[in-house]
Every structure is written in C-alpha cells, then in structure tokens.
Amino acid sequence: MSPDSVTLREAATPALVLDRRKLKGNCEGMTTRSHALGVRLRPHMKTLKSTEVARYAIDPLHGGIAVATLNEAEYFAQEGITDIQYAVCISPDKLPRAARVLGRAPQFSFFIDSLETAKHAMEFARANNAPFRIWLEMDCGEHRTGVDPEDPMMLDLARLLSQSPLNFQGIATHAGHSYRASGPEELRAVAHAERLGAVSAAQRLRAAGIEVRGVSVGSTPTAVNLISGEGLTEIRAGVYMAGDLFQVSLRSLSLDDVAVTVLATVISDNRSHGQIVIDAGGLALSKDRSTAVGPGPDRDYGLVLDVFGRPFSPELTVADVHQEHGEIRVHTRRQFDLLPIGTKVRIVPNHVCMTAAMYDSYLVTEGTEQIVDTWRRTNGWQ
C-alpha cells in the first residue's frame, strides 16, 4: 500500500473499498445459519476472489470453496486450498487444465450435465490417470444448465459418472431463478424447491444403487430463505459476504451490512444541469441494472454514500454512466455545497460480482475511513 493513502480521503480513485468488520459479520452469519440448518457451508469465491477473504469465509467444519472459473481454481489452489469445486459445467477442452488443478488440489471437483462431456471426462481420466471428482448438475427450475430431473438420461449419466476412474460426488443444483423472485414468499418456495429437487434426485440415484456422497445446493437468496437443511451436505453461496443493492432489495441483508463500495471523486460541478460528475462510470461501477427489475427501489447505477459510508438525504444515486464518468443528480443547494469538486464519495453497487471484477485489489477498512490493509484479488480467465 502506498504510504500516501492512509485514509480513503487520500486514496486514488476509483477504488474498491472492503469493510473487514462487515465482511466478518456476514461470513459468520452465513456459517452460523448453515450450521443451524445442520448443513456445512461451501463459500463461493466468485464474488470476492481473494484468499484473504477466503480465510474469513471458509467454514471450519467444511474447509472447501466453490469457484466459477478455472483461473479462480488455479489461484486458490496455489494458496493451498485443496477442496475447490468449479461449480460450472466443464467443456472437454478444459480437461487438461482441470487435471493440472487436480494435481495441486486433490479434492478439486467440477460439474457435468451431459453424457457427451461425461464420456470425454472418462476417456481423459483413464488416459491421463486423472481421477476427476464430478458433480452431476441438476436443473431445479432455473433452466440454465443442469439435467432435467424428469429426464431418464439422469440415471444413465449418474451410472457413467459412478464408474472408475471417475470419482462421483453427487448432485449439485443452483436456484438462480431466486434472483427473479418477487418477494419473501416466493423466495422461500424457491429455496424449498431447490432443496427438495436435489434431495429427491439423490434418493432416486441411491434407490438405483448409485452411491451419492454429496448433495450441494445454493445461492445467497435461497441460503437466507431455507428453513430446513434435511438431506443436504452443503450450501454454496457467495454474494452474502459483500452484499449489494440487489441483495438488499431481496432482503438477503440490510444496506448497513453491505461490505463493498466504490470510492470515487467529484470531478465536475454542473449546477446549471442539476448534477455533479464523479470519476466512476460504467467501467468502475459496471452497467448492471439489477435494481431496475428487483422487488425493491430502482437505485439507477448505484446508491451514493459519503466517505464515511452514510447515505444522503434525500437519497442520491448515480443516474447515468459513461465509460469513466458517473452523473449524480443533486436535489438541493445544500447537497451541492456538501459535494464540491474533489469530494470523495462511496457508491453501493447494484451487483457486486460485476463491479468488483473491475479491480485488482481492495482498500480494506474497519468502520472508519482509515485504510488498514490492501488485499489482492484475481480476475479474468487465463
């Protein structure tokens, strides 16, 4: 960390701020919640992509993580994490790279949802002595990837994956459609269906004589709304560590618990058009507009806080973005006076997974504007 940026007011912008105290609270909350349901937590590192964060997030009763890219798998394997679940259907061309990860992280696993990829994996595993750990991905209603549980192919696929040298783990599913839920009642229903779908599929496989060791489900909204963990071995979730405006609108956490914000500087004062401009635009915030379609209020491209993390009254949002410019419509003369050129503000993003991916590191704070540490994160695919 540069010695000339010891507080957020002196930091170069745009920059990504992570409040360690809030992160810790969110991580402890989800681990406790999972244990109360009798399930262990496999934190999904696709949101924050940092080994320092993983230390807070990993459930001591589980020890593993989930990731969304092979780059993340390599990064966390290098840091000594051995149980890494690549929670995406692999394509056959990625098998050599997956074998290299397995060489370093012996409990590395990935998803498959088709007979053709399973055959490729089997062939590769035999030829290269790579006993891949594989989860059969099932569709529990999102209709993105995963086998339809009504499809008779599911049993054939599970039988194939159960054969040596493949190392069949069990059933995995993800209720991504929880993000489209209209409110708490629908969220509880989706969470229930996600669990029930996975548990029923596992039972069907077991009834056919197939050993199913793991039943893995999850998304932050369903993890928060699950009322029973019966039949599950693990819950996967990731966004809860940081939180964002969309998770607030889904009531996964409160605005005050959101741990990640974008630090920006006012660069232009355009009173005649009722706005100020900051140096955080579409790249620094992302163009995600989740709150436009969520159950809560539309927060445009993000909610504006002061440098201490406090909202303005009346509320300010980033109304429009260009590549490196963000426009904040200002309501009162007093707000203009509070926000002269050079002022630092913090923006709560719509969707933290998209926003955080634009940064290589976090300025770590602990409730104040003091920067107590800088943490690296990984990005990209290579």
Next chain:
Amino acid sequence: MSPDSVTLREAATPALVLDRRKLKGNCEGMTTRSHALGVRLRPHMKTLKSTEVARYAIDPLHGGIAVATLNEAEYFAQEGITDIQYAVCISPDKLPRAARVLGRAPQFSFFIDSLETAKHAMEFARANNAPFRIWLEMDCGEHRTGVDPEDPMMLDLARLLSQSPLNFQGIATHAGHSYRASGPEELRAVAHAERLGAVSAAQRLRAAGIEVRGVSVGSTPTAVNLISGEGLTEIRAGVYMAGDLFQVSLRSLSLDDVAVTVLATVISDNRSHGQIVIDAGGLALSKDRSTAVGPGPDRDYGLVLDVFGRPFSPELTVADVHQEHGEIRVHTRRQFDLLPIGTKVRIVPNHVCMTAAMYDSYLVTEGTEQIVDTWRRTNGWQ
C-alpha cells in the same frame, strides 16, 4: 502465447479476439477521413488500451493520442508516446500523479471545466514547476462535464488558464449525445453543432485576446458524420478502431468491419428449453445493452458468429447472461446440430469499450482462425 493454442479452435475461453486486418482498415479509414476534412486525428485509446494498437491508430501528421484514465496515460507514456491528452476533467488530488506523467511525456495535457480546479492547478504548477498543458472543456449539448459556452465564467476560466506557468492549449468538447441520436440526420446535426460550438467558443476567446492553439472535438459517430473540419485542429475518436453492435446500429461502420469479438465455448446443450449455454456471461461480455435503445435491432447481449466470424441464419444472440454463463436461444434443430458441446463461437459485443476492459490481452488474427500474435492491454486505474 502458449504453443498449444495456435488457432481459435484450440484457445482457452473466454478470450478476446482482434482481427488485425480489420483494425488496420478501420484505422486507415478514420485517418484518411480526418485528412480529407483538413483535420488531424488524435485516436482515443480508451477502447483498445494497447500500444500495439496505437501503432496502427496514430495519425503520422499528429503523433498524439487521447486517454480516459491516468493509468492509461502512464502506460502509453512508458511506451514512449509523448503527446497524451487525458480527455477528462482532472480533480485536484490527481495533480501530483499528472505531474509525474508530464515528467515522462512532455506534451501530456488534461481537461478543466471549473475555476476552482484551475486555481488548484495554477498553485500546484507554480509550487512544483509543472507547466501543465490544459484544455478548457466546453459543453456542446451532452450536459455531462464542460463549461456552458453561454456562461460568462468561460472567459474568466480561459484567462486564468492562459497565465504562466500553465500552458493553455485551447477548447475541447465531446458530443457524447451523438450516442442518443435517432438516425443519420440527427447525427449530422450533432456533428455540425459539436464543431460549430467549439469553433465559436475559440473565436470568442481569441476576440478577447486569448491565444487558442487547439480546437479538439470528437466521438466516433460525429467523426463519421462530420462534413466540414473548418476551424478544428484535431478530431478525437476511439471506438471506430474496433467497432461494435451499437456503432453498427449508428452506421459508423458495417458489421463486417467489426474487429473485436469474444471467443467462447458451448458448455451445455439444453434442447428441452430451446437453448445452449456458453462459457461467456456477464463478465466476459459485459452487461451493456446499448442495442436495446439504439436505432438498430436489439441484439440482446451480443450477436453470435461461428469461429470463422460468420453469422448464423436465422440470427443467434446471447439472450441472457449470468456471471459466467451466456444463454443462446436456438431456433432450429440444424442449429443445435451445428453447436454441440465444445463448439467455439464468437460474440460481437454491444459496446466494445465495456467488453474489452475485462481482458488483459488480445488473440490477434488476420481473417482466419489462425492466431498470429498476442497483444497485451492495460486496464484499471492504479
């Protein structure tokens, strides 16, 4: 470049592909166009952020570039480019960093649109022997940043910037509202107003005895639609080098001239729900939805091409994205058969500035699927 990825079919995905032949054609086209208008071109490197690209883009009659972040300025200065225009209003806290860039790139310049920042710049320049080159940013109708040309403050600001040790360059403006134009007629009107606004402002300053050396305007749509360069010293534009679906919808270039695409792999075949899934989602493509509001057809999250760069018929688009998944709705059984798991496809993005920012490098091709080179690019702000 890894020796095991000599063609796009063997490359790890998602990856960013740059067709050098198309890049070269686009660069030559814009340089020729500018010269025909009697103006020199200052290519804006915010889109492609690569020194290899700059070699094709720089106008030999000009020699300079524009950038949108101080990180880009540092990157290009290190590569020996001396005329770098940071085409954004600077905030006072960025002046020490700007002075370091100036130390390496003696023609480095930036924008100012307020008396308060001008005073800070003056004070810093005196105290630190940093003769900053400064452009007065004027608003020509976008209402983002820039001084309203009707505001009497403009003359005061120009007078202040003209004083030693500051090094006043002239008037700069950007008709970003060209992106909201409904069609060619409005685009021509915006291009005309952009030029006329800047030229008139320069004349007013000159009439007041202020030396105005430069009159800098531009955006890709206005550069393409400008019919006279009278009074201008330079045109700034950047997206034209690569092109994207939004520029195609604005008729800045044809689809066949788009030089940048995202290479992706089919990872799941979900015929029962009429779609396939690729490993390029919201991060790999960005969540930009420009074509939803442009004058052309809505192409969802991007247009799907085969690995050779040819569109499908009927047309395929990425209908929805998740963090690492893209969903392509498939229309015919024949298309499903053409796109089994493992197939490589290429996606033309909505807005290349947003998409390219997710990648550290380009796989360079020349009209075929052969990878002839790998070029690095810079990203981020630090």
